[in-house]
Amino acid sequence: MTALIKLENINKHYGTFQALHNINLEINEGEVVCVIGPSGSGKSTMIRCINLLEQYDDEGKITVDNVLVQKDKNLKNVRAEVGMVFQNFNLFPHLTILKNLMLAPIRTKNISKKHAEIAAFKLLEKVGIKEQANKYPDQLSGGQQQRVAIARALAMEPKVLLFDEPTSALDPEMVGEVLDVIKTLAKSGVTMIVVTHEMGFAKQVADRVIFMDSGQIIEQGSPSEIFDNPQEQRTQNFLKAVLNH
C-alpha cells in the first residue's frame, strides 16, 4: 500500500529561525492522524506545507497522491484535492452559506450551478445546518460557522482533509458540536490530519497520534501508545501538563 501523502526531509526556515526540522511522514489513505504538541511546535506549519500555504525549504519533497506539491501550474489542482479547515473558519463574509459551498466547485470543477447547489444542500444537511443556507456567515454562531467551513472543504470532494486547530477559536460550549462532525467524518473513512489540543478527541478518533515539539516529530504511535505509555520525556511532560489541570 502506497502512502497518500508523503513528506520527505521537510525543513522550514523563517529567516534564521527554523520552524521545522527534517520531517519525514507518510499518511495512508483512510487514516486519521492527530497532531498534538505545545504551541509553536510547528504542527500548523507542517500541515500548511502540505497545500503549500507555507513554502518548505528546497531540499524537501511533499507529494499528494504521487503528485509533487510545488509552485507550478498544477498547484491549484493539488490544492483542490486537499481540503483545509482553519482555526478562524475563514468563511467568505460577502457570500451566503450556500454560495460559500458552491463557489469553488463551480469555478474549478466545471459543474453546473444546479448540481453544485444540490451537493451543497446535502453537505449542509450532513453537518446539521441546512436551514441556515441563505444566511450570511456573521449571522451564525462560531460552531455553526466552523461546520459550514467543514462542509465547504468537503464540497470539493478532497482526498484528504487538513484541520488546523478547528476548535481553538470556539467558545467551550460549541467545541462539542464541531468535534462531533469531525468524528462522524473520521468514521466514514475520510483521510484526515487534525492539529488539535483536544486530547480526549484525539484519543477517541485517531488511528495514529503524532507528538511534535520544537519543529520535530518526537514520537508517534497509536493513541494508547502515546497517551498511556509515552516513551519520550518531552511527550510525558507535555501530557502531564495538559491532562492534569
Place this chain on the structure above:
Amino acid sequence: MWITASYADTAEQPPIIVGANIGNVPWEFQDTDGTFIGFEIDLVTEIGKRLNREVDIINVPFNGLFAAVQSGRIHMAISSIAITDKRLQSVSFTQPYYDSDLSLTAITGSSIKSLDDLRGQIIAVDTGSTGDMWATENEQKYGFAEIRRYEGLAPAMLDVVIGRVKGYVSDIPALLYYTKDKPNLSVMERIPTGGRYSMMMGKNNPLITEINNVISTLKTEGFINMLHAEWFGAPADENTSTVKIVDMPKKNDGIELNFVDTFLNMDVFLQTYPLLIEGLFITVQLGLLSIITGLILGLFLALVRLYAAKPFRFMAKAYIDLFRSIPLLVLLIIIFYALPFVGLSLSPFSAAAVSLCIVSGAYTAEIFRAGIEAVPKGQFEASQALGLSYRYMMGDIILPQAIKIVIPPLTNNCINVIKDTALASVVAMPDLLKQATQAQAISANPTPLIAAAIIYLMFLLPLVLWVSRIEVKIKGGKR
C-alpha cells in the same frame, strides 16, 4: 511731540490699494528684478504722489479685479480695462487716458493674414476681455470654429506659437509691444472698436473725483502723453484721450448696488445661466471620463504593485509615487503646452482628461491597494486552499470585499476629481468655473461665480453626505 508730528503728516492717510493684472505688457509687468513697471504703473504712482498718498500695487488676475473693487478689497483697478456699458452698471470709471482698438496677431508668414482667413479656425482671446466680447459677437460673421479663452497673454501666445490656435485677438497696444522683439509673430489687422482704457473703481467711491481731477491735471501738464512716448516710442495723437481732458463716463443709473444686487443679481444670473449650463455639461463629462479611466488604471496599478514580478512592481510604485507628488496643475501645463514640442498636441479637453486620469489613477491605486490589504489574510488562504485560480480568488473573493472597504475613499477621490476639473481653465477649457469667470468679467458682477458655486454644491454635497452615511454603515456592520 511725536503725536503732533504724526497729526500734521498727511502721508498718514492709508495707502491707495491698486489691483493690477501683472504681466499685461506694457501696462503693468515685472522687470528682471521683480519690480512692477509699465505705463499704468507709472501713472498710478504719479497720481499717488500728487495726492500725497502711498500706492500699494497688488497682483490680481484680470477676472478677479471686478469683484475686488466691488468688495472694496482694492480701491482701484488698472489693467487696460475698457469702459463698457455693462461694466458701468456695476462699477465706476475715471476719465479714459488711452484710446485703443483690438487687433489680430498670428504667426508671421502663416496663411492667416487677416480676420477673413480665420473662417473655420480656432482663435484665442482673454477670458472676459473686450476681445472676448468682440469675438463672441462676431463669431458667426467670421465663422470661427471655436473661441478659446485664456487667462492672459502669455499662455494664449504660447498656443499661437504651437499652432493649436491660429490667431489671438486682444488689445492692440499690448500686442504691438509684445511682438516688437518677436519676429515670428506679427500684428496682422487692427480691429476698430473704439475701446478706451480707464481706471476702475467701486461704485460711488468718493476717491474717484479726486483721482479724476489729478488725471486732468496730468493731461494738461502733458505727463500722460510723455508716458505714451516713453512706452510706445511716440507721442499720442492730439485728439486722443491721452491728451484731451474728457468727462468721466456717466453711470447708467444712480442706484448703489447692495449685497443682493452684487452677489445674487437675478438679471445677471438669467443672462449667464445658459453659459453656466454649458460649462456644467463639460465639467460633468470631463469628471466622469476621468473618474472611470482613473478607476480602471488605478485597479490595474494596484494589482501590478501588489502581485506582479519585481521590476513591474517597482515601476508601478514609481508611477504611483511620482504622480501623487506632482501638482495636477503642473502636469496639466506640461501635457498641454510642452507635449506639442514633441509632436503631441492635445485638445484642451483631452489634455485635461489625460492629466486627471493619470493623477486619479495614482490615487485610486493606493486606495485599492489599501482595500486589498485590508482583506484578512485568511480570505486569501481559504481561496487558495480551495484551489481557486488567481483570477477567481481576486474576482470572486478579494475584490468584492475590498470594494466595500474602498467605497468611501473612492467616492472622496471622485469628488476631488470633479473639483479638480476646474483647473482645466488654464488650458482654455470652458468648464463650469471658466464659464462663470468669463460671465463675471463680461457683466462685471460676481453673481455667475456664486451661481457656479451653488451648482457645484448641488451635485457634490449629496455625494459628500452619501459617503458619510456609507462610512457609518460600514463601521456599524461587518457586511
